[in-house]
Amino acid sequence: MLKVENLSFSYGEVQALRGVDIEVPKEQIVCVMGRNGVGKTTLMKNIMGLLKPSSGSIKMEGVELLGVPTHNRIRAGLAYVPQGRMIFPKLTVEENLKVGLSARSDKQTQISEEIYELFPIFKEMAKRMGGDLSGGQQQQLAIGRALVTDPRVLILDEPTEGIQPNIIQQIGAILEQLVEEKQMTVLIVEQYLDFVREHCQRFYIMNRGEIVAGGETEDLNQDLIKQYLSI
Numbered sequence: 001m002l003k004v005e006n007l008s009f010s011y012g013e014v015q016a017l018r019g020v021d022i023e024v025p026k027e028q029i030v031c032v033m034g035r036n037g038v039g040k041t042t043l044m045k046n047i048m049g050l051l052k053p054s055s056g057s058i059k060m061e062g063v064e065l066l067g068v069p070t071h072n073r074i075r076a077g078l079a080y081v082p083q084g085r086m087i088f089p090k091l092t093v094e095e096n097l098k099v100g101l102s103a104r105s106d107k108q109t110q111i112s113e114e115i116y117e118l119f120p121i122f123k124e125m126a127k128r129m130g131g132d133l134s135g136g137q138q139q140q141l142a143i144g145r146a147l148v149t150d151p152r153v154l155i156l157d158e159p160t161e162g163i164q165p166n167i168i169q170q171i172g173a174i175l176e177q178l179v180e181e182k183q184m185t186v187l188i189v190e191q192y193l194d195f196v197r198e199h200c201q202r203f204y205i206m207n208r209g210e211i212v213a214g215g216e217t218e219d220l221n222q223d224l225i226k227q228y229l230s231i
């Protein structure tokens, strides 16, 4: 579904991605792991077109995305939940969701019922300010906002960071539901091992801008954890 090949990127002098290869098969949940500062967010921003790689290829269903601007990648079916949520604190819950609608190619102006079915709390909280929600609720709002474009590939950057366990559980359940019922494909940056083991089929580990390991989640062994993940 999504295939990244030999992708490199530099922030000026600092090379942050070095020949990254990853593949995300359709209807799977694939995670990218690795310690702080290894390049995970940089990789996601390159896939979304928010940063421009120096070389390499990013294909969705065989179609090259390099050179395609972010809004057209969203129209092609990508959606992004950035690290740190980035919701609008001074807009209401409903307005935050409607921001996502502007990225749609059709003229739909209403949030579909499906979003409220996934996140029933948004209904009663529709008029609340985004900034007044708890961290977990803001994360759910960021996911809801990404889903209003009906994506086929959902990319999430550390959605469980700093969030209470019951909401982490709900987020995991929603991702699985999206795969099962909407045939969605999910690429997720995740540091939380239990979450990866429970919800992801495949993993990649990054270190210093490179992919250093990958495989089925059940192959994520103690040696890899010790070498590349534990602090």
Ligand SMILES: Nc1ncnc2c1ncn2[C@@H]1O[C@H](COP(=O)(O)OP(=O)(O)OP(=O)(O)O)[C@@H](O)[C@H]1O
Binding pocket: 011, 014, 016, 034, 035, 036, 037, 038, 039, 040, 041, 042, 043, 083
């Ligand atoms: N805007 C920037 N300008 C220069 N260097 C940057 C910039 N953003 C990130 N970097 C550097 O690029 C490297 C990769 O950063 P990135 O944010 O992709 O890491 P990460 O794996 O997502 O880390 P974290 O787990 O903390 O979110 C780091 O060394 C970081 O300092």
Ligand SMILES: [Mg+2]
Binding pocket: 040, 041, 042, 083, 157
């Ligand atoms: Mg990051």
